Amino acid sequence: MVDISVRKKITKIFWIKLILSPILMFAFAYAMVPIYDVFCEITGFNGTTGRINSEQVYAIDESRRIEVSFFAMTMGGFPVQFRPKINSMEVIPGKFYTTSYIAKNNTDKVIIGQAVPSVAPTEAALYFKKLECFCFNKQVFEPHQKIEMTLRFVIEPELDKRIKDVSLSYNFFKIKS
Amino acid sequence: MTTITAYTSHHSPEKGLMRWIKTTNHKDIGSLYLWFAFIMLLIGGAMAMVIRMELFQPGMQLINPQFFNQMTTMHGLIMVFGAIMPAFVGLGNWLIPMMIGAPDMALPRMNNWSFWILPFAGGILLSTFFMEGGAPAFGWTFYAPLSTTFAPDSTDFFIFAVHLLGFSSIMGAINIIATVVNMRALEMKLMDMPLFVWTWLITSFLLIGAMPVLAGAVTMMLTDRNFGTAFFDAAGGGDPVMFQHIFWFFGHPEVYIMILPAFGVISHVIPTFARKPLFGYSSMVYATASIAFLSYIVWAHHMFLTGMPVAGELYFMYATMLIAVPTGVKVFNWISTMWRGSMTFETPMLWAVSFVFLFTIGGFSGVMVGIAPADIQYHDTYFVVAHFHYVLVTGALWSIIAATFYWLPKWTGKMYNETLAKVHFWWAVISVNVLFFPQHFLGLAGMPRRIPDYSLQFADFNMISSIGGFAFGTSFILFTYIVIDCIRNGKPADARPWEGAKGLEWTLEPKAQYHSFNKPPTRELIKQESQNS
Ligand code: HEM
Ligand SMILES: [Cu+2]
Numbered sequence: 001m002v003d004i005s006v007r008k009k010i011t012k013i014f015w016i017k018l019i020l021s022p023i024l025m026f027a028f029a030y031a032m033v034p035i036y037d038v039f040c041e042i043t044g045f046n047g048t049t050g051r052i053n054s055e056q057v058y059a060i061d062e063s064r065r066i067e068v069s070f071f072a073m074t075m076g077g078f079p080v081q082f083r084p085k086i087n088s089m090e091v092i093p094g095k096f097y098t099t100s101y102i103a104k105n106n107t108d109k110v111i112i113g114q115a116v117p118s119v120a121p122t123e124a125a126l127y128f129k130k131l132e133c134f135c136f137n138k139q140v141f142e143p144h145q146k147i148e149m150t151l152r153f154v155i156e157p158e159l160d161k162r163i164k165d166v167s168l169s170y171n172f173f174k175i176k177s
Numbered sequence: 178m179t180t181i182t183a184y185t186s187h188h189s190p191e192k193g194l195m196r197w198i199k200t201t202n203h204k205d206i207g208s209l210y211l212w213f214a215f216i217m218l219l220i221g222g223a224m225a226m227v228i229r230m231e232l233f234q235p236g237m238q239l240i241n242p243q244f245f246n247q248m249t250t251m252h253g254l255i256m257v258f259g260a261i262m263p264a265f266v267g268l269g270n271w272l273i274p275m276m277i278g279a280p281d282m283a284l285p286r287m288n289n290w291s292f293w294i295l296p297f298a299g300g301i302l303l304s305t306f307f308m309e310g311g312a313p314a315f316g317w318t319f320y321a322p323l324s325t326t327f328a329p330d331s332t333d334f335f336i337f338a339v340h341l342l343g344f345s346s347i348m349g350a351i352n353i354i355a356t357v358v359n360m361r362a363l364e365m366k367l368m369d370m371p372l373f374v375w376t377w378l379i380t381s382f383l384l385i386g387a388m389p390v391l392a393g394a395v396t397m398m399l400t401d402r403n404f405g406t407a408f409f410d411a412a413g414g415g416d417p418v419m420f421q422h423i424f425w426f427f428g429h430p431e432v433y434i435m436i437l438p439a440f441g442v443i444s445h446v447i448p449t450f451a452r453k454p455l456f457g458y459s460s461m462v463y464a465t466a467s468i469a470f471l472s473y474i475v476w477a478h479h480m481f482l483t484g485m486p487v488a489g490e491l492y493f494m495y496a497t498m499l500i501a502v503p504t505g506v507k508v509f510n511w512i513s514t515m516w517r518g519s520m521t522f523e524t525p526m527l528w529a530v531s532f533v534f535l536f537t538i539g540g541f542s543g544v545m546v547g548i549a550p551a552d553i554q555y556h557d558t559y560f561v562v563a564h565f566h567y568v569l570v571t572g573a574l575w576s577i578i579a580a581t582f583y584w585l586p587k588w589t590g591k592m593y594n595e596t597l598a599k600v601h602f603w604w605a606v607i608s609v610n611v612l613f614f615p616q617h618f619l620g621l622a623g624m625p626r627r628i629p630d631y632s633l634q635f636a637d638f639n640m641i642s643s644i645g646g647f648a649f650g651t652s653f654i655l656f657t658y659i660v661i662d663c664i665r666n667g668k669p670a671d672a673r674p675w676e677g678a679k680g681l682e683w684t685l686e687p688k689a690q691y692h693s694f695n696k697p698p699t700r701e702l703i704k705q706e707s708q709n710s
Contacts, residue, residue, distance in 0.1 A: 010283075010355060010358055010359045014358070018351050018354060018355065018385075019351070021385050021386070022347050022351075022385050022388070022389045023389070024389075025385065025386055025387075025388075025389035025390055025393075026389035026390070026392055026393050027393075028389075028390065028393075029389065029390040029392070029393020029394060029396075029397075029423055029426075030393055030397075032390075032393075032419070032422065032423055032426070033397075033408060033419065036416070036419050036422060043486065045485070045486060045489065075411070075412075076326070113412075114411075114412050114413075114414075116411045116412075120484065121486075122484060122485065122486040123486050123487065171411065173410075173411055173412030174412060175412050175413070
């Protein structure tokens with residue numbers, strides 16, 4: 001017979017820890033989802049842009065100029081023509097600007113889409129704030145409808161002085177209705 | 178000098194097939210794991226042969242691109258989850274109880290279960306080939322949205338298989354921790370433990386930390402695919418890049434899960450044939466622990482091209498470089514162990530010495546791809562393929578083969594054919610370099626990985642690589658013969674067949690009995706056999 005009296009004992013606590021830790025790590029995988037979102041929001045990681053709710057007043061340095069370029073993309077056969085109204089504009093940090101994107105539904109069906117923004121370089125994402133954006137909500141495109149969607153934004157003056165070019169791109173995804 | 182102790186009782190195993198199905202004996206289960214891993218190695222290897230045949234020449238000759246992608250995907254999955262990991266669990270099962278003076282694993286019934294899940298998981302994974310739409314073809318890293326929106330229906334079976342594999346590994350890890358803590362001879366202090374036990378103990382913590390995250394990732398995939406969630410779907414507010422973060426949070430520890438036990442094996446073989454105690458025992462333990470810790474904080478070096486801020490790139494680059502330090506300590510210690518030793522080159526030593534050499538090449542190319550600005554050139558090219566095959570084939574697999582030759586006498590009580598084994602070694606070590614070394618050049622020249630066709634300037638190196646591949650593949654026929662020949666016709670081996678070998682397992686009978694160490698070993702014996710001296 002195996003004499004186990006001469007072996008060490010595992011305490012109950014140890015057993016509990018041993019079995020609980022994989023369960024907690026599984027939960028951690030799910031916790032990474034909100035952690036990732038918050039992390040991206042705080043750091044601008046992954047080009048996540050910020051949002052503000054009212055027009056603020058910033059200290060403005062009139063001599064600074066930043067070239068903002070606008071891009072439009074659609075994903076997975078999204079059947080809507082989508083483009084920026086103007087391709088780029090010069091922006092003074094701290095001032096608010098308005099521009100728009102144009103979309104046309106070429107089909108006979110109602111299409112619902114969601115635009116996802118991204119800013120490059122990622123170091124600029126943190127300071128790119130939007131007051132108004134079509135990406136805040138789902139967009140509904142009636143058959144053959146052409147719509148103009150506004151965007152109002154500001155680049156905060158805290159943006160690194162070395163950054164002179166910023167690009168903003170939108171990617172439209174179809175939402176299953 | 179043989180000390181055959183009487184720490185043995187003579188229960189014999191059940192007869193017939195039911196022995197293997199019902200067994201709770203660590204030696205039986207170890208053998209089952211090892212045979213399973215070996216069969217998977219052959220299946221995965223056959224897929225590699227198909228890949229190399231298609232890449233023998235530019236243009237599409239044998240298979241279509243879709244099937245090619247299924248081959249690369251399943252090759253990677255089967256080698257990682259079916260061959261390397263189960264082989265190490267098999268070695269752990271066989272060796273850990275014998276090395277710590279324990280009669281068996283702490284949880285023998287769970288042990289049976291962890292093994293018998295595997296053939297089902299493997300079977301489910303392989304069955305996807307026969308489903309409509311074919312097997313998964315999105316690469317072993319199964320990035321979303323390729324694996325969610327654009328994947329074949331068989332992906333759900335793949336997900337189930339990964340769940341099962343994860344369960345099996347986590348149970349195996351819990352079992353090993355419980356065994357080392359609970360079943361270790363009372364007289365054996367932590368710092369008396371052989372390094373293979375140490376490295377497996379630390380690996381178990383990596384498994385417990387990382388495998389559940391993989392399970393989480395595939396569960397999210399499952400609900401994204403079938404239940405309308407949008408974890409990785411940008412249209413629904415999710416983010417495909419997040420998939421990569423979750424995957425690599427598992428994936429980088431995973432690569433160390435596959436190499437730490439290898440470090441343990443090598444730390445046994447080299448001192449034996451250098452006839453010197455292992456240099457720097459405690460630094461080996463601490464280096465292993467630091468590597469394990471660091472492996473959790475470097476994952477995004479696989480994602481340098483996903484558009485991280487510079488600060489992120491720098492952080493992950495420096496953290497990655499940091500891992501090279503404890504790894505360097507290990508290589509230094511192995512070399513110092515050999516320094517002025519009375520070295521002989523029996524087969525296990527040949528594998529171990531070439532491990533040190535070739536694994537270090539893989540470590541160097543690892544440091545190269547770890548340099549963020551340089552990785553822009555290397556990423557997703559054959560250079561990365563060369564890197565991870567040097568660390569996994571001439572690293573992890575090499576140590577498994579070294580371990581097989583080193584402990585085969587203890588498992589079977591018989592000696593393998595040394596001449597044939599040496600022929601096999603030279604055959605394998607030359608062909609593996611012909612196979613993988615040119616892939617560095619292909620990668621530097623810009624040949625992308627995971628493609629069935631390539632432009633003409635890559636033709637020569639690909640042909641060389643394929644020839645090396647076929648030679649390396651056939652070397653396993655000889656390996657199979659040597660192992661079976663040893664089991665069937667080997668000459669009786671001594672209890673301690675290697676002159677310089679230390680460790681409690683060598684104090685057992687030439688062929689370790691079905692049950693060993695029913696009485697724990699004494700303090701003197703433990704001291705005498707300790708690597709830490
Ligand atoms: C000094 C140590 C190491 C460093 C600095 C390192 C670094 C890296 C980096 C930066 C990559 C990503 C390259 C790219 O995709 O562009 C990579 C890929 C990889 N490494 Fe290592 N590595 C090291 C050791 C290891 C070890 C020990 C293993 C496994 C035993 C390993 C397995 C892999 C694998 C499997 C991949 C490819 C993953 C894929 O399919 O994309 N590496 N390594
Ligand atoms: Cu890594």
